[in-house]
């Protein structure tokens with residue numbers, strides 16, 4: 660990995676979800692206080708959605724100025740709107756339907772049955788324009804003190820090391836220019852998806868990998884030990900200021916102990 664992550668270990672998945680929600684509220688509040696507005700990207704997956712459900716239950720969520728929060732996704736499944744497989748739908752049910760988020764600042768990835776039916780590439784291009792148009796800077800400007808496209812990108816990790824919908828040895832993991840890519844032939848169904856690229860993820864101030872369970876231990880250990888991102892995409896998911904791995908004990912089992 661280009662950056663050694665900060666590893667934060669929690670007793671179990673429930674404690675992890677609660678701590679992730681608390682950390683997200685605090686980071687959003689700090690960012691809104693410092694800059695006025697905040698921009699985050701959500702993840703699907705079991706523990707990612709559990710974090711959102713915890714956030715919905717948390718009293719602290721009322722302190723967030725939801726009118727000044729842009730909400731994106733790290734990836735979504737290119738299936739019809741309202742399909743239970745949509746990360747957007749799961750996030751709405753877990754969190755967004757329960758808080759006063761501004762619909763104009765909820766930036767869902769396009770579904771497969773709307774304007775971009777049958778054309779995930781056009782959907783990805785549209786989403787990239789949406790990111791570029793939301794009042795932030797990225798690319799070379801980030802290096803010169805710009806904001807980056809996101810304050811926090813949340814990511815799950817797959818048992819083979821994928822993040823968002825960037826799978827090992829796929830075209831997406833080799834993307835160097837585009838912020839958003841169409842993904843086909845995913846090993847994990849559904850096969851067609853839209854995903855942020857690693858350059859988009861790496862423009863974020865903070866990247867958090869949230870993982871629970873023994874099934875994630877080997878890939879996290881492999882990435883931590885220096886596996887290349889082409890084989891282990893999670894190894895390439897680093898933030899500009901912070902890369903944090905929020906784990907439970909089972910997921911952290913293969914990592915050197917830092918406590």
Ligand SMILES: O=C(O)[C@H](O)[C@@H](O)[C@H](O)[C@H](O)COP(=O)(O)O
Pocket residue numbers: 702703704705706707734735736746814815816817818821822823824
């Ligand atoms: O759309 C997706 O499939 C997710 O965004 C994906 O990247 C997920 O986060 C991981 O596969 C972990 O999922 P679990 O937490 O359910 O294992």
